[in-house]
Amino acid sequence: MTDFYGEMQKELDILKASSLFRQTITVETPPEPWIAVGSQTMLNLAGNNYLGLANHPVLKEAAVHALQKYGTGTAGSRLVVGTSALHEEVEEALARFQGRESALLFSSGYCANLGVIQALVGRNDYVFSDKLNHASIVDGIILSRAKLKRYRHKDLDHLEKLLKNTTAPGRKLIITDSIFSMDGDRAPIKELVELKQRYGAMLMLDEAHGEGVFGPKGRGLAAHEMAAEHIDIHLGTLSKAFGCLGAYVAGSKTLVDYLRNKCRSFIYTTSLPPAVLGSILGALKVIAGTAGDRLRRDLRNKSKWMINELNKLGFSTLDSDSQIIPILIPGNDNVINFSKKLRQRGILALPIRVPTVPKNSERIRVSLMATHSMQDLTYAVEQFANIKREERV
Structure with missing residues (x-):
């Protein structure tokens, strides 16, 4: 044995x-x-509480208020009984914050990357991923079974060569972190936008370490580069500069409707609890002010x-x-x-x-x-x- x-x-x-x-x-x-x-x-010097909000009185007060009104948990996934008025309020607030049509909450950035990538691409599709992207992006690509094309870190010539040589039918998805979590450097967002437009690809940007820190009102590095409107899939994390928990995707209404119906890590997960949702609303007030x-x-x-x-x-x-x-x-x-x-x-x-x-x-x-x-x-x-x-x- x-x-x-x-x-x-x-x-x-x-x-x-x-x-x-x-x-x-x-x-x-x-x-x-x-x-x-x-x-x-x-x-x-080891955490990700970049704005110091994780113990902020505004966030704690908002969390307590939501806890008292809605209880400790939702006891359901979003498509069963796990969507409260508070979930919808937070998603609408996040969409407004990013200036996008719609937004969808996830329980973590890891779950968001796993689920979104799986929903958008499959066996006959292609993902072009920066070599230093976060492990959650790598895992999402593996689970999607899409064909992975890794380009050298921020090497636009290498990425263009890979895009140019990919002539088979299928979706093309370019994915990058905005701020790389272990190197602290920035993705060349404007140049990535040009390449995705030139080769008919979608562009997904993980703003885990950029959101709250960069851009007008903390909207992220893409907003700082004045390129936010050209990002097809904006992924924001709420557990770092926001000092809360969870993540969200912002984009077109079509994108969010599609993910709500296709994204397994959204469909089969119990929804975020009320106290967390309250704290997110509190964080938005501080960050955008x-x-x-x-x-x-x-x-x-x-x-x-x-x-x-x-x-x-x-x-x-x-x-x-x-x-x-x-x-x-x-x-x-x-x-x-x-x-x-x-x-x-x-x-x-x-x-x-x-x-x-x-x-x-x-x-x-x-x-x-x-x-x-x-x-x-x-x-x-x-x-x-x-x-x-x-x-x-």
Whole structure:
């Protein structure tokens, strides 16, 4: 008889021996600039709460109000009894926010990518995906069974060659992150729009790390580039700059009606609970208002400052131009050791390793919040300098 658990343990032992074994970190406070991890208070440079809204009083008040009015859960999927007036209110608000005809909520960005890609393309279709796209996009393409054409990261010539050589009938779908989650750089959105128009493709943009942070009123990088109207499928995530949970797709009414009828991760999932929906409405008020403008400006200035300071110390931050700052520490053991040294100094900034990034491009991923103080960031830079000098990396 096969010893399933024995085989699993062997694989786990290999991961441990290779310093690739992963464990969760228990945080005992809200995701503020300083958090409690066990008995230690640490500077939080590891999360995605970019505007600092995850513990904002406006969001919490809106969540409590929705909870009291609608209860704790919906007890149903959207096409059964899981659609409340609040779901429709949130979707209408998100559509207005993006200036699109319609929007559709999902329980997470991962579920949205899985479901939307599966619904839009199949065996006889083609997906053109940036090599550094998020794992949820990769998984969605695999499940769709469409033919995958990966183009080199932001390499428009390579993408055009792939598009030009794909002459068989079938849908063509170009997919890219707007801000890449591990490199912090931006997709060439205007040029992608030109290519999708030239070759009759659809363009899907995942604004997980751009929405709330870039563009007028935080509408995302496509809006910042004045190209939002040319994006066929806008995917927004509500768990990062919004400080909530869930995701949505915005686009034409035809697109949303199609997804409502074809998208399995929408049809067969219990809908988002009322408290989350309330918090999304609260987040929209903050993000689209003057407070949101101030938070975006503060975050941008702090990100530029920190990238500049780290570069002056001799660290490579790749081509980051956002609140996500990769600090290259090649070598699995090296990056783990560097992260441990940071934790000893009260800084939580985690090592990113294989398979999330390629071997020899291991890094510390720093992500900033608008609510970090300059004192916080100055302390962090000082500690990076100290460890670099001590470890000679």
